[in-house]
Amino acid sequence: SILAAVTDLLNPRRPLAGRHAIVTSGPTQEPIDPVRYIANRSSGRQGHAIAAALAGLGARVTLVSGPVAQPDPPHVEVVRVETADAMLDAVRRALPADIAVFAAAVADWRVEQASVHKLKKTPGAAPPALVLAPNPDILATIAAGTPRPRLVVGFAAETDDVEANAAAKRVRKGADWIVANDVSPATGIMGGAENAVSIVSADGIEEWPRLPKDEVARRLARRIAAALA
Amino acid sequence: SILAAVTDLLNPRRPLAGRHAIVTSGPTQEPIDPVRYIANRSSGRQGHAIAAALAGLGARVTLVSGPVAQPDPPHVEVVRVETADAMLDAVRRALPADIAVFAAAVADWRVEQASVHKLKKTPGAAPPALVLAPNPDILATIAAGTPRPRLVVGFAAETDDVEANAAAKRVRKGADWIVANDVSPATGIMGGAENAVSIVSADGIEEWPRLPKDEVARRLARRIAAALA
Secondary structure (H helix, E strand, O other), rough: HHHHHHHHHOOOOOOOOOOOOEEEEEEEEEEEOOOOEEOOOOOOOOHHHHHHHHHHOOOOEEEEEEEOOOOOOOOOOEEEEEHHHHHHHHHHHHHOOOOEEEEOOOOOOOOOOOOOOOOOOOOOOOOOOOOEEEEHHHHHHHHHOOOOOOEEEEEEEEEOHEEEEEEEEHHOOOEEEEEEEEEHHHHOOOOOEEEEEEEOOOOOOOOOOOOEHHHHHHHHHHHHHHHOO | OOHHHHHHHOOOOOOOOEEEEEEEEEEEEEOOOOOOEEEEEEOHHHHHHHHHHHHOOOOOEEEEEEOOOOOOOOOEEEEEEEOOOHHHHHHHHHHHOOOOEEEOOOOEEEEEOOOOOOOOOOOOOOOOOOEEOOOOHHHHHHHHHHOOOOOOEEEEEOOOHHHHHHHHHHHHHHOOOEEEOOHHHOOOOOOOOOOOOOEEEOOEEOOOOOEEEHHHHHHHHHHHHHHHH
């Protein structure tokens, strides 16, 4: 009802009421043949938690997710995809949006000619060479596209020079913010329950302490609500 | 107790009491760099169901599993691994065994030089070429090794000439049986709840109807118990 909508908009606990957020999460899988694929490591925990946190602040949320074992967050529309191409299509179909958070670990490359038949291992023969082709850059495409979400947030999973790489990525991709994290195996962040991120914006770099991924998500959602207020 | 052990051995509903079975399940993941990997599609459903079914017939079961979202089957010791090398190690450490069922979808190849640092996507530059190296052949290695399990069962996931490929594989690998199935995308078997398999042995080929994966597992466990009786 109109009354409920107005109440929602005035409710300080639902500051994102009336906003549409698109969140991507999980890995993408790029087929080599019917049984093999290339993928990025990603549990989808952080992306799914962000979708849940944005919904918790009242946003209508479309979550575009690669293959993950996470349960669907409540009150979120989930679109399941496999490849980077399909993820970009699903994000485009979900536009327009006020907020886009690209937390998925999209494979940078796909196999140029995926085989319809299972590649056979021939005893004694050399392994096949995989010719890779670049995948679409979802963050850069949406940040440069029309209609552009008002706030475009990318992620940078790095193992070296985390903040410098993230700051360069923010400019190169046309994102408003980059959430940067160190995914070196020693950190245990990949697949773990905690995350230690820095928020890179035009204003500089804000380092957050190591926190549960749910708490990182809630902080990020509150910061997004403040930016759009 | 000795009494319980004797009762177990004489119990017609626990015909595998006193036997040790090793089962592999799920995919293996072969790292490209800290965030990327090559894998085979495999939900682990069929392998986990086989482990549960063998335990249900009284066997002591060691389940060596790649990364899957399946819950651990009850009364089964689960060893988690990531790569084919680690899976072979875990199987070797679990020997001796009476029964070995290799249901995992082991990656045939790994990346020869996995990078410790995340490969960077350089704008304008060609994608990296991945040089692949053959992985150890777990089925052939265990079937030819010492101590050899009395019954060695392999799987053949094929998209073409399923039974002919499986029969050739049985001989080439030194397996006693091959469980062959057609994983063409149109079958919906990959990741699905049902399976349609053929059992290839020295006696010939036995085609089973399309059945829930749990029921395929129970039939296979009963057939294994009969073979060892």
